[in-house]
Amino acid sequence: MNLKMLIIALSATFLILGCEDKKSEVENLDENKSEILEQKPQIKDENITLNLVSGEKLNLSVKNANIKIANNDKATLFVFFTTWCPPCRAEIPHLNNLSDKFTKDLNIVGILLEEKSGDEINEFINRFKIKYEISNGESNYALEKAVGGVIGLPFSILYKADGSHAATYTGLVPEEMLESDILRAVK
DSSP, rough: OHHHHHHHHHHHHHHHHHHHHHHHHHHHHHHHHHHHOOOOOOOEEEOOOOEEEOOOOOEEEEETEEEEEOOOOOOEEEEEETTTTTHHHHHHHHHHHHHHOOOOOEEEEEEEOOOOOHHHHHHHHHHHOOOSSSOOOOHHHHHHHHOOOOOSSSSSEEEOOTTTTEEEEEEEHHHHHHHHHHHHOOO
16 A cells, blocks of 8 residues: 555656656747747858759859848748658648748748659659749758758748848748748838
8 A cells, every 4th residue: 555655656746847847848948939030040151053843043142141042032931841751741731822922022942951853852742732942952951051050840041032031940830920920021
């Protein structure tokens, strides 16, 4: 009987202490969330040419934490992703909606961070009905390195039309939050 009570008491103590630790971790994450979103990526100055699956090329000028796209007068959302990442896949319908909604004001460019053949990428694009541009190739890794690395997937960076940084996101972001930030970036 005493052994049962001891086990129950230890289990209850462990559960209570375990929950307190997790709660404080969550509170710290919430407190730091706005700081993380406001941080500008550490960008190295260089010129990068992205190879889009559509056959077009996107020339980027990376300088002083800004990314300017040649011959572009729209805000740009770069979305770093892989085809095997469930949150990356879950984000596609939201990105499609935003692409449709902001056609005149926003470029969305998916930056694929894995080696895939053209056929594999086209199959993925068709399967998930992707409506925005996808970049493939070694230059994707150069961009990833230039922005200071990707710390989780999906990882997105929003830039205004003038190339200045607007927002950075790690993980799946609610469509409403992206839309709100895009509205501020396109003004």
